[in-house]
Amino acid sequence: MVGIGSGFSVGFVGREAQLAVVASAAQAAAAGRPGAIWVEGVAGSGKTTFIRHALTSLPTDLVTLRVQCDEVGKDEDYELAGQLGVTGAGSPFAAAQQLLDKWSHLQELGPVVVAVEDVHWADAPSALALISAIRRLDQDRILFLFTSRPEAGPEWERLRGDEERCSRVTVGSFDADEVARLAALDDVELSPREAIRLWSHTGGHPIWVKTLLAELTPAELKVPEGDLPAPRSLASAVTARLGGLPGDARDLVSALAVLSQRSPLPVAARVAGIAAPLEALESLLATGFVRWEPNQPGPPVEFTHRLYRQAVYEDLAPTRRRDLHRAAARVLTPGSVLAHRVAAAEGTDDGLADELEAVAESSLAVGAIGEAARTLLWASSLTESSEHAERRLLEATLAYLDSGDSAQAARLRSQVQACQSSLLRNLVLGLIDWELGDAAAAERWLRRAVEHPLAEQDRPMLARAWAQVAEVNTLAGRAEQAVDAAEQALALAVRDTAAERIAWLHLATGEGMLRGGPSGLRRLAERLPERPEEIDTTELDLLVTRGNIAYYSGRIPQARADLEVVLGLARRGHVPVQLARCHYLMASILTSTGEWDDAELHARTALSVATDDRLVWMQSQCHAALSILNGYRGEWDAAEFHRERGRGLAHGADNLEAAALVRIADAALGRARAQPASIIDALGALGDVTPMLAGLYFWLPLMSALIDSGDLAAAATQIDAFSAAAAARGIDVGSSVIGMQARLAAAANESDRAAELFEQALADPGEYVPYLDQALWHHEYAKMLLAKGNRALATRHFRSARDMLAGAKAEPFVARIDADLGDARLLPRQRSASQPAFELTDRERDVALLVARGLSNPEVAARLYVSRKAVEYHLSNIYAKVGISSRRELREAQLAL
Numbered sequence: 001m002v003g004i005g006s007g008f009s010v011g012f013v014g015r016e017a018q019l020a021v022v023a024s025a026a027q028a029a030a031a032g033r034p035g036a037i038w039v040e041g042v043a044g045s046g047k048t049t050f051i052r053h054a055l056t057s058l059p060t061d062l063v064t065l066r067v068q069c070d071e072v073g074k075d076e077d078y079e080l081a082g083q084l085g086v087t088g089a090g091s092p093f094a095a096a097q098q099l100l101d102k103w104s105h106l107q108e109l110g111p112v113v114v115a116v117e118d119v120h121w122a123d124a125p126s127a128l129a130l131i132s133a134i135r136r137l138d139q140d141r142i143l144f145l146f147t148s149r150p151e152a153g154p155e156w157e158r159l160r161g162d163e164e165r166c167s168r169v170t171v172g173s174f175d176a177d178e179v180a181r182l183a184a185l186d187d188v189e190l191s192p193r194e195a196i197r198l199w200s201h202t203g204g205h206p207i208w209v210k211t212l213l214a215e216l217t218p219a220e221l222k223v224p225e226g227d228l229p230a231p232r233s234l235a236s237a238v239t240a241r242l243g244g245l246p247g248d249a250r251d252l253v254s255a256l257a258v259l260s261q262r263s264p265l266p267v268a269a270r271v272a273g274i275a276a277p278l279e280a281l282e283s284l285l286a287t288g289f290v291r292w293e294p295n296q297p298g299p300p301v302e303f304t305h306r307l308y309r310q311a312v313y314e315d316l317a318p319t320r321r322r323d324l325h326r327a328a329a330r331v332l333t334p335g336s337v338l339a340h341r342v343a344a345a346e347g348t349d350d351g352l353a354d355e356l357e358a359v360a361e362s363s364l365a366v367g368a369i370g371e372a373a374r375t376l377l378w379a380s381s382l383t384e385s386s387e388h389a390e391r392r393l394l395e396a397t398l399a400y401l402d403s404g405d406s407a408q409a410a411r412l413r414s415q416v417q418a419c420q421s422s423l424l425r426n427l428v429l430g431l432i433d434w435e436l437g438d439a440a441a442a443e444r445w446l447r448r449a450v451e452h453p454l455a456e457q458d459r460p461m462l463a464r465a466w467a468q469v470a471e472v473n474t475l476a477g478r479a480e481q482a483v484d485a486a487e488q489a490l491a492l493a494v495r496d497t498a499a500e501r502i503a504w505l506h507l508a509t510g511e512g513m514l515r516g517g518p519s520g521l522r523r524l525a526e527r528l529p530e531r532p533e534e535i536d537t538t539e540l541d542l543l544v545t546r547g548n549i550a551y552y553s554g555r556i557p558q559a560r561a562d563l564e565v566v567l568g569l570a571r572r573g574h575v576p577v578q579l580a581r582c583h584y585l586m587a588s589i590l591t592s593t594g595e596w597d598d599a600e601l602h603a604r605t606a607l608s609v610a611t612d613d614r615l616v617w618m619q620s621q622c623h624a625a626l627s628i629l630n631g632y633r634g635e636w637d638a639a640e641f642h643r644e645r646g647r648g649l650a651h652g653a654d655n656l657e658a659a660a661l662v663r664i665a666d667a668a669l670g671r672a673r674a675q676p677a678s679i680i681d682a683l684g685a686l687g688d689v690t691p692m693l694a695g696l697y698f699w700l701p702l703m704s705a706l707i708d709s710g711d712l713a714a715a716a717t718q719i720d721a722f723s724a725a726a727a728a729r730g731i732d733v734g735s736s737v738i739g740m741q742a743r744l745a746a747a748a749n750e751s752d753r754a755a756e757l758f759e760q761a762l763a764d765p766g767e768y769v770p771y772l773d774q775a776l777w778h779h780e781y782a783k784m785l786l787a788k789g790n791r792a793l794a795t796r797h798f799r800s801a802r803d804m805l806a807g808a809k810a811e812p813f814v815a816r817i818d819a820d821l822g823d824a825r826l827l828p829r830q831r832s833a834s835q836p837a838f839e840l841t842d843r844e845r846d847v848a849l850l851v852a853r854g855l856s857n858p859e860v861a862a863r864l865y866v867s868r869k870a871v872e873y874h875l876s877n878i879y880a881k882v883g884i885s886s887r888r889e890l891r892e893a894q895l896a897l
Contacts, residue, residue, distance in 0.1 A: 014178040018169040029143035030111040036144040041171035044207035047147040069121040075374030080126035094573035095129035104868040111141040120152040124405040138870035173204030235311040248280035257312040258324040264298035353382040373399035390419040406435040423452040463493035470506035479513035512693035516729030517553030532565040540576035552695045554768040571862045580610040594771030620649035624661035628668040634811040672812040679705035735766035746784045775804035847874040
């Protein structure tokens with residue numbers, strides 16, 4: 001429900017400190033510092049009342065959006081996201097992008113506050129989408145208020161534990177003074193002693209205090225001695241109060257308890273079987289147990305607190321409860337009927353269980369996996385045969401795992417383990433333990449699964465088990481076992497299933513680990529079309545894998561083409577699991593090709609996605625990639641910051657790629673600072689531990705450093721080792737070898753041979769030679785030519801090197817060329833006066849780069865995974881800093897971003 005300055009009239013006392021936290025956060029949000037408030041308390045502690053009062057206390061120009069989760073929608077994928085305006089979400093990430101866009105539109109009306117109540121009942125995909133969107137807010141004028149019981153799911157821990165974005169407040173019991181103030185709102189003046197007595201009787205529990213104040217007369221509250229006459233349990237208090245109401249009112253409240261959600265009054269009346277609902281509602285409203293919103297379509301009625309609903313529901317006689325659920329099943333829409341039919345069932349009901357299984361199969365067919373899981377769990381509880389009941393339980397648990405609700409699957413683990421041993425049971429236990437991070441236990445269960453006797457109907461599950469075994473082996477570095485397991489999976493799997501795609505991914509990766517990247521690419525050629533544009537959107541992670549292997553095989557154009565298709569589809573909502581790696585690889589590729597502005601943009605985006613997804617091993621690589629770029633550009637503080645962050649994250653992670661990249665970042669700084677000894681120290685040992693599936697790009701700076709240090713014999717040895725390593729992997733590094741041989745010949749004063757080799761290497765550097773190395777070869781060749789007296793040709797190569805390096809803003813390397821030109825009295829060309837350096841933030845540089853290329857604000861937002869409002873904010877800052885006022889001027893400006 002959206003409103004501007006929406007208000008509520010509720011009695012309220014206390015909570016001053018908590019309200020101050022909300023007020024401060026709202027003020028910050030209005031200034032473009034988005035945030036969240038997590039309001040936590042046990043059932044009945046007054047969270048809803050607190051939120052409503054907090055909203056009335058905020059400035060009236062705030063746009064408010066209020067939604068509420070409930071038990072009925074917990075297993076309905078994207079139910080909460082749908083309340084927030086998301087439609088047709090294909091993944092949590094895609095839903096997050098929709099949310100960012102919708103929040104941008106709301107901010108056109110003013111600062112926004114979004115209140116989400118009872119998030120402990122939110123469906124898992126919506127929770128992931130909401131958290132992802134919040135983490136991507138940037139200068140948006142928006143505040144989130146969440147209410148939750150302490151047992152909110154683990155998916156929310158990412159937000160609750162984020163001290164930068166989220167403040168936590170606890171709503172607990174009232175003290176005696178607050179009890180007295182609350183009584184005064186009902187015109188009951190309690191003495192300090194009487195207030196302490198009521199506080200002691202209720203424990204200060206807000207909903208108990210309010211219930212007793214509503215139920216008892218002032219005289220009863222002021223009885224000087226003995227226990228208060230009201231019952232001690234809330235349920236007894238509620239039922240006692242309702243007992244004095246007319247029969248129609250009691251029927252109406254019973255129907256609302258069975259419906260268990262906000263419902264239109266006519267619907268509740270039909271379930272209750274009453275003809276005059278307004279009269280029944282009128283007496284019911286006086287209790288304070290329900291609220292009615294006559295200005296809303298319906299109009300809707302709901303309990304003011306879930307504890308009231310629970311008290312009413314639990315007081316219903318079993319037959320009355322059954323009859324009301326049956327009535328609800330006759331009245332409600334098809335999507336809500338099944339839950340009531342299940343609740344109305346008496347014992348097992350195989351007919352209903354079969355119907356539920358059919359509904360679950362339909363849900364799976366359209367990708368509603370969470371709904372299928374819930375429906376199968378219901379079917380299991382209604383099934384007479386223990387064998388069939390166990391199968392449905394196992395399938396339900398597997399569906400929970402596939403929907404991303406590993407917490408619910410873990411809660412079912414003891415029931416799963418109690419089932420008869422079967423392939424499916426062992427697979428599910430293996431998957432649960434894998435999700436819980438117990439790799440050893442997971443592998444044991446998966447081994448039992450693949451060794452279990454096979455029935456024909458178990459072939460799909462066996463394929464999945466083998467695919468999972470392949471993944472376990474790949475991550476453990478056991479390439480041969482990974483390939484064997486993947487081949488077992490493919491022999492059983494149906495094409496275009498998850499098991500088949502996972503098996504291909506690990507087959508190709510395992511082949512690359514065994515025999516080098518080109519071997520892995522040949523295996524993938526059996527599965528994927530050559531043209532990435534022909535790929536199916538379900539196969540994006542396979543395409544990322546192909547791009548990854550191609551990059552490590554030195555096939556830069558192929559890798560780039562694959563990854564650009566993936567990123568294009570991701571911007572349209574088809575998001576791969578490996579999105580962070582996709583951006584990281586693009587950063588590496590663009591660093592190699594000299595497109596360093598774009599490389600930084602992708603590296604920062606990769607780091608953002610990896611941080612959001614808590615991919616610690618990927619964060620290390622992203623920091624290393626940024627350190628390399630910053631070092632090459634002479635941005636020393638940033639380079640050292642990212643290098644240390646990368647080193648810290650890689651430490652103890654048992655990740656060879658991350659550890660190697662930290663060393664490569666060390667070498668990049670040494671290279672930019674002209675310190676060959678530090679390069680040799682960082683890279684010298686890598687050649688001895690390089691796996692088969694690995695890029696050999698680090699070898700070029702190592703060989704150059706050995707030459708610069710004067711150790712020509714060691715350089716020659718490394719050139720031979722580099723050639724041998726590339727040959728073993730099937731990687732073409734011919735131009736790289738020729739270039740390094742040219743450098744070696746020049747250092748040995750074999751100028752004629754060096755000139756011939758330099759000309760050959762620079763004429764056709766091929767795919768494998770990075771942009772920086774090509775530029776440095778021009779520089780080294782120029783220095784040799786100058787020493788031999790060929791000033792004209794030397795000047796040409798000096799200028800080629802300088803143009804390349806200045807274009808990439810490689811300032812330390814440009815400075816060395818300028819020094820050489822100055823020493824030789826060859827004046828460098830003047831830098832263009834149209835290239836001032838502006839103090840832009842990283843995000844402003846990214847926005848300026850994309851806007852200058854003609855992208856619209858929504859397109860920029862999609863590329864950076866931020867909101868449109870954030871782009872607008874950064875663009876206005878860019879205009880102010882640069883002194884321009886239009887996108888055209890930005891495109892024309894030659895900015896040193």
